[in-house]
Amino acid sequence: MKQRILQVKDLNVSFPTSTEHFHAVKGVSFDLYRGETLSVIGESGSGKSVTSSAIMQLLDKPGRIDSGEILYQNEQGQIIDIAQMDPRSKEMRYMRCFNISLVSQEPMAALSPVHTVGDQIKEVLCLVEPNITKERAHTRTLELLYQVQMPEPESLINKYSFELSGGQRQRVVIAMAIASNPDILIADEPTTALDVTTQAEILDLFAELQQQFGMAILFITHDLGVVAQISDRVAVMEKGVLVECGEVRQIFENPQHPYTCKLMEATRALEKPSKVKVPFALDVNNAPRPILDLSGVSKIFEKPSKMFQKKRFMTAVDNASLTLYPGESLGIVGESGSGKSTLGRAILGMSPASTGSIQYVDEDSGREIELSDYKRQKRDPLFADLRLIFQDPWSSLNPRMTVFDIIEEPLLKLRTEMSKKQREERVRNIMKWVGLPPEFSSRYPHAFSGGQRQRIVIARALVTIPKVVIADEATAALDVSLRSQVLDLLIEFQNTYGTAFILITHDIATVKYFCDRVLVLQHGHIVEQGSVEQVIFNPQQAYTKQLIAAVPVAELPPEEAAKKIA
CATH class of the missing domain: 3.40.50.300 (P-loop containing nucleotide triphosphate hydrolases)
Structure with missing residues (x-):
């Protein structure tokens, strides 16, 4: 028999302002069971992320839970109504640390720009294990970075978030979220910034962690390909309302709500060229001048090194x-x-660029501008x-x-x-x-x-x-x-x-x-x-x-x- 770990009942969330009272979530109800993956899909602004924020008691101001219950059941069988908890209380902070973790949609906003990646992961580990030694925290941080397939963790551990690519930042956030082995992992668009091969690796990682620890995953996404790959059940939201919920096979093969059908059709439409696109045809005998012409462009970054160490360099773009x-x-x-x-x-x-030519042609004046060494002026x-x-x-x-x-x-x-x-x-x-x-x-x-x-x-x-x-x-x-x-x-x-x-x-x-x-x-x-x-x-x-x-x-x-x- 499946064990219910989370029950959301008639949840209503609003954002009152001086000019309007916007209802973002309207009477949403669903269950989440231990060891399952429930995907929540819907258009931008449908209330998916607001629902997950309410579960974590992390609503942006002036957002508030108007009514409803968010019932979490721990391993001892105790039921706690998160909706009644103070977002700033010690108990709620404990729950976010040990019971429910969040992988946010925007990693840049979730990471501090003034602390290294390693320090931020170690901070989470110190919350999980207050008596952890520096050596153990360092080792565990490297283990987590390896676990989320970060390249060269020994080097990246000393970098800042702004020095990483979008996909690398997202993997750091995932490492921080899984550090406490939570009962529930809320993943809010966690693969949005990832390329397809890295996405596949991260989805496999979620599956491995789920199998290992039996945690439940609430997966918020707009990618129906991802939904088909990882989900046990699917919930569909439209304008703050949950319009359909069921087994993944039922939703994909026999959707009942018109809005669900619309989402399926939109996914199939992206597999072909746009109907409004005028195909670009280049006449080789009468070709226009390129507006941009790059030749042999390279970009080389200096890697961070300790004092008196020989300088090391990384080629990010090579002869493009x-x-x-x-x-x-x-x-x-x-x-x-x-x-x-x-x-x-x-x-x-x-x-x-470190080397190479980047030539831009101003169509109006016919002027050729070399952008590789262009001195950019204000305004x-x-x-x-x-x-x-x-x-x-x-x-x-x-x-x-x-x-x-x-x-x-x-x-x-x-x-x-x-x-x-x-x-x-x-x-x-x-x-x-x-x-x-x-x-x-x-x-x-x-x-x-x-x-x-x-x-x-x-x-x-x-x-x-x-x-x-x-x-x-x-x-x-x-x-x-x-x-x-x-x-x-x-x-x-x-x-x-x-x-x-x-x-x-x-x-x-x-x-x-x-x-x-x-x-x-x-x-x-x-x-x-x-x-x-x-x-x-x-x-x-x-x-x-x-x-x-x-x-x-x-x-x-x-x-x-x-x-x-x-």
Whole structure:
């Protein structure tokens, strides 16, 4: 007989403000059993993350639990109503430490920028084992980093969070969450920032830990491929309401609610090129000049070393060459730490290239600009044409600025010729374009879900009508239905303004849907490049084949379905 470890009964959560009373979770009820994985799916803003935050008593202000019960049953059979506990109490802190752990959606917000990775993991270990020795804490920290497949733990243990890639940061958060071997692990989009091969490893790790310790996992995700791979049961949320819940096979093969059917259809749509995309055709006999031309670009970082030790270096990007044409979409794929984001930042001069040439051609003036040694000036209008959509929306948005001010800021600094009226009209138009209602303009970033914050970041990047946009995991935080909508918006923007896009991503489906060409990076080297049809559907290199094979499929094969029933 299955042992129920968590029971959520008629949970209601709201965020009252001076102007409105927003009900984020409405009468949600579900059970979680020891040793099972329950996945919660739904669109951005559906209440998935708010529900998990309520269970942990970690609601952002002014969020509050209005009514309902969150009943946790420990191994001794004692039942505790978390909904009645003081979020700041010693008992609640103990529960977060030993009973229920959280892997958050945004690792940059969960990690301290002023403490090393090792120190932050050791801090958790000291809470779990107050009498632990320094030597044992150091050894256990390395064990945890090895357990989550961190490369070179001995080196990374002394690094800060801002020195790690997005995927590496997420793995550190997972290591901290599993340090106490909790009864319940709440995983809020834990694989969003991970490439497909690392994602597969982390999902296997969750399964191994679950089998070893018998813990229950509440897995919040928008990736139906992941749901099919790891779930025993699935709960579907829409606008704060749980609309359907059942065994994973039942939900995938016979969904009952129209909203569930919509999610399934949206996932299948991403497997094919967008219907609104105009295929990019390059006439070799009359080809335009590339808007970006990279030749032999390398980026070398100095590794941290102790005093009097010989300096050590790491090559993040090695001799990369590529071209990008006006109106084209180029995808860059590869594992976490392969150099994708580093290459994008090198193009924009945010982390200047060590060697090589990065040439940008201004279509209007015909001027050629060498970006590899360009001295970026404050309020430089060049960077109204070259824009970046950041990977982590939480850390890239100023929490003290309203949505309107955030989106308007690039116009104030880079489009100084625009009047106030023109700026206001442009901001309103771009908000409408990315699906942000006008009433959002006066709100602050903390009031939004991860997917909604990503839309704000996209709006800020597009508001200057740029000629080149580098999108670093721009849709990673979006659920499947919103992802196709946002990609279609970017395609329509491209069709209208001729903007060229570089899409840095680990999501092969997004490449199929959005890109014309794709290149594959491994350890800083370009191992394969060509059209999407050539590389994705007929890969030549073993590494490319490995990436594509690791992509989770949003369907249950017969043997897996039988395994779930058993």
